Amino acid sequence: xxxxxxxxxxxxxxxxxxxxxxxxxxxxxxxxxxxxxxxxxxxxxxxxxxxxxxxxxxxxxxxxxxxxxxxxxxxxxxxxxxxxxxxxxxxxxxxxxxxxxxxxxxxxxxxxxxxxxxxxxxxxxxxxxxxxxxxxxxxxxxxxxxxxxxxxxxxxxxxxxxxxxxxxxxxxxxxxxxxxxxxxxxxxxxxxxxxxxxxxxxxxxxxxxxxxxxxxxxxxxxxxxxxxxxxxxxxxxxxxxxxxxxxxxxxxxxxxxxxxxxxxxxxxxxxxxxxxxxxxxxxxxxxxxxxxxxxxxxxxxxxxxxxxxxxxxxxxxxxxxxxxxxxxxxxxx
Numbered sequence: 010x011x012x013x014x015x016x017x018x019x020x021x022x023x024x025x026x027x028x029x030x031x032x033x034x035x036x037x038x039x040x041x042x043x044x045x046x047x048x049x050x051x052x053x054x055x056x057x058x059x060x061x062x063x064x065x066x067x068x069x070x071x072x073x074x075x076x077x078x079x080x081x082x083x084x085x086x087x088x089x090x091x092x093x094x095x096x097x098x099x100x101x102x103x104x105x106x107x108x109x110x111x112x113x114x115x116x117x118x119x120x121x122x123x124x125x126x127x128x129x130x131x132x133x134x135x136x137x138x139x140x141x142x143x144x145x146x147x148x149x150x151x152x153x154x155x156x157x158x159x160x161x162x163x164x165x166x167x168x169x170x171x172x173x174x175x176x177x178x179x180x181x182x183x184x185x186x187x188x189x190x191x192x193x194x195x196x197x198x199x200x201x202x203x204x205x206x207x208x209x210x211x212x213x214x215x216x217x218x219x220x221x222x223x224x225x226x227x228x229x230x231x232x233x234x235x236x237x238x239x240x241x242x243x244x245x246x247x248x249x250x251x252x253x254x255x256x257x258x259x260x261x262x263x264x265x266x267x268x269x270x271x272x273x274x275x276x277x278x279x280x281x282x283x284x285x286x287x288x289x290x291x292x293x294x295x296x297x298x299x300x301x302x303x304x305x306x307x308x309x310x311x312x313x314x315x316x317x318x319x320x321x322x323x324x325x326x327x328x329x330x331x332x333x334x335x336x337x338x339x340x341x342x
Contacts, residue, residue: 020241023075027245030064034061034252049259051259057255065250068249086297087236092250093278094250095253096275097275099257102218105174120218120255123215124254130223131251132248134226134230154287155283156235156282160276162276164272198212232278232282234286270318273311274311281307
């Protein structure tokens with residue numbers, strides 16, 4: 010009797026391998042690389058980021074063998090785009106953690122649960138999106154218009170590091186619907202105060218992380234449809250990108266000021282992907298290799314330029330401090 014694997018289609022085999030890789034990776038990441046309520050160092054975050062990126066690229070190599078050049082390049086383009094968009098997502102995560110005063114030892118667990126919830130929501134979004142596109146092909150042009158508009162808006166927007174989350178709609182809704190406390194309950198989701206059950210700040214943060222990712226998914230998922238409408242490509246690229254958010258958060262947590270122009274690079278990618286989607290109306294189809302190059306170059310150039318600007322700014326500040334130190338005080342006689 011032949012093993013079941015011999016009766017699988019190529020896509021089914023790829024899904025099976027993907028599922029096994031994700032389960033094993035999560036067990037390895039959570040069981041060996043992460044411990045409950047521990048501080049994640051920069052070195053550990055770098056190692057975990059390399060781990061998740063290597064897995065995603067390893068899956069790309071597997072797809073190249075099993076699915077062929079075109080689909081594997083679509084996956085790589087979609088993954089890199091989702092990964093770059095997630096960097097902007099992380100800066101919002103940082104604001105949320107700072108606003109609620111989350112302790113470092115709770116970061117890893119809160120991020121894990123928030124990201125797993127985000128994956129569930131994304132899978133639901135993607136499933137609905139696939140169904141809509143299959144029934145109404147013209148909806149792709151609406152997606153393209155949304156991406157172009159979002160790209161121009163993002164390009165001209167200013168990063169507001171002092172954003173007031175007190176007026177966030179989700180936070181207001183949570184406060185109206187549930188009894189919450191600003192206390193973290195020493196890592197618990199609920200606690201009792203004077204006999205009454207309250208939801209802790211950590212519970213609120215998890216909900217905020219998941220809903221924030223939904224907002225970003227409104228842009229990123231349509232962008233994936235512009236690259237590929239293959240179910241396998243859309244699901245796997247999204248899940249790999251989202252699972253790498255936690256380690257990327259710890260890697261970028263202290264360096265958000267060094268990526269001040271990243272949003273312009275991401276905005277250009279969104280505009281390009283949106284235009285690519287719209288020009289199909291005129292039967293113009295941009296090769297996937299061009300899309301891949303545009304994504305890589307836009308993000309790389311914006312990161313390098315941001316770091317360069319940050320270094321020049323730091324050098325000017327240091328020079329200014331040195332001048333102030335060596336300038337004699339006129340008030341002294």
